[in-house]
Amino acid sequence: MISVTEAKQIIRANIRALPSSLVNLADAGNSVLAENIYAAVDIPAFDQSNVDGYAIRFSEKDITLDIDGEITAGSEIIKSLSKKKAIRIFTGAPAPEGADTIVMQENTAAANNTLTINDPALSKGMNLRPRGTDIRKDELALEEGTLLTPAAIGYLAAVGSAKVNIYRPPALTLIITGNELAQPGLPLRTGQVYDSGSFALKSALQLHGIRSPEILHCQDDPHELTLALRHALSESDMVILTGGVSVGEYDFVSQAAENCGVTKLFHRVKQRPGKPLYFGMKDDKPIFGLPGNPSSILTCMYVYVSLALNMYLHKKESLYQPAILKNAYRKTAGLTHFMKGMYNAGYVEILTGQESYRMSSFAKSNCLVILPETETEFKPGYQTQVHLL
Template identity: 40%
Template sequence: MINVKEAKKLIEENCCTLRVETLTLLEANGSILAEPIYAVIDTPPFHQSAMDGYAFSFENWDKKSDLTVIGEIQTGNYSNKIVQSNEVVRIYTGAPIPPGTDTVVMQEKISKDGNTIQILDPFLVKGTNVRPQGSQTQKGEMALQERQLLTPVAISFLAGIGISKVNVFSKPTVSIIVTGKELAAANDEISEGKIFESNSIGLIAALHQLGINPVSVEVVDDVEEEIEKAISNQLSSDILILTGGVSVGDYDLVPDSLEKCGVQKIFHKIKQKPGKPFYFGRHNQTLVFALPGNPAAVMSCFYEYVAQVISSFTQKEYFKKMAFPLADDFNKNAGLTFFLKGKMGEKAVTVLNNQESYKLNSFAVADCLIEFDEEKEIFKKGDLVNVRMIL
């Protein structure tokens, strides 16, 4: 049995080479850029009015004469007619200012009499209310750097400079196999000896948090042939997650089934609570995680191990870790790392009740996992502990 640090190191050493794919902007939402993006045009692509008003040459105006309105430019239109001294053009926000103009006076700061206007803005200067061409980004300029997270705003920004597709780090394909003779679907009528199956639902929801839809989800009986068949069918995925059947009981058939399917065991069992019977292996490029069947152990192991492997594919950080003061004293025996459900407060983190691995009621309201080091036994109020946020 190995410790948590050793387990994470072995998993990291077996993570695969990064893959890059080309996606449309909407498909790439939430992904990480695999290469920098350079602007293909100036943005704005022309000198642009920032207001509804009147465009004119401030430089050639004598600062007192009325100006003659000679035309109008609606947003989306363009005029190449040169505007002379003491002439103005009615213009709207976003429209290109015409040749011969350098300033826009707001429509609220003029008085109009027929086809002439008088400017009433004493603070007007050359260039007021004009967005210069390329003032946001210039052609050839780096718009976004490599490893930038593509947020909705970043996607809007790229669309606005004429980018339609981007190269991003690929998400892994993930398959789920849940084992157990005792499992019943939520819409089944439950009978003696059965429990409702929840592990697949929790894992699917957690993967959705990361923007991943599993390619396959299967629930199988504790029958070796069925387990082997399910495993063999899913060894083309990047990540295979199994739950249940990994301990030492007569019907804990998963480790042997994995071996028969050609999976190379990297380790089996970690000095941790919950999730001690954790199994990790590899089949060619497929990473295999076999987790204990208890629901709290499944979700704890997903957050601490599986999600971090997914991060190595996508290059995106999930479930951030931080040091935070403990709200109350806590004692445990040495020899195991504890991952306990917690709740963050303004100044400290609290260990919740009902920490047993079969219970989810405290996990359902938790917002973090609190890590208690393997060899340390006594933790005092105010001690800094590692906390992994799970929301």
């Protein structure tokens, strides 16, 4: 049995980046850029009005001006501004040649096709967006390694990018084992429980951009499980199994992995929940075996599977935050405990209902409270770390 730190080190040492993938910009949200992006155009692409108002020469602001037509957003004709004239203009419209200032309509008076300006604060260049002030054509827009937030996606669209290369998530197969599992919505027979773990796991994977993993359901049968794992390894970059990793007579994951030529790198970690966690490699493909209890599945997903996925995706590791413990807790030495908790403004409370089968407390938590392996007593005020969910 190895420590949590050792388990993480082994995972980090074995995950290899996948080739980048060219995708439509609209599908690239929350991914990481695998290339530098350069602007295809100037932004703005022309001198542009920032407000609804009138385009003028600043030197003529104190005289009455004749109104000479209008320019709307989307206009393809660039007009010229004659002397002693003003042109009605709308937000986003191209400024006429010769104009150096836009005066807001609220600070004007228009009558009989003439314009008087009443704006003591008006200055030359006001309300005018000069061409290329955000970025010039061929300048670097975003660097490789940038996380594509909604703002970044919008910015890349603005500079003319339709497709981008991203670090893609692995093709992934989930293998759900257990004779006792029934699908939600069906009546439960004696001895059955609803399959909550795979639903929680699939939802967590969606946060990493994995929206449609292949999902296989297996009975507790070594031959069936071996066939399923062999298929998954042929089709996927990564495999996650749930259940069947303990030491019971019907726990067959380790045997199936050996049958498929998987090299076991660890099996059992000094932690609670999730002690029987399995990790192995087949060539460059990682295989995780998660314990079957719902809280164990989700804890191991957050702590270990997310670590591997973030490496594939070139993202930072999950967010760990220092926190001050609000309530006391005691545990035995020898295991790191990941406790369901509620974090707020630098303080964290360990919730009740910590057993690995109980999801009610997990559903209300916003973090995992990390209690170190060697320590046993934790008093209010103890400085710990939390893994924000």
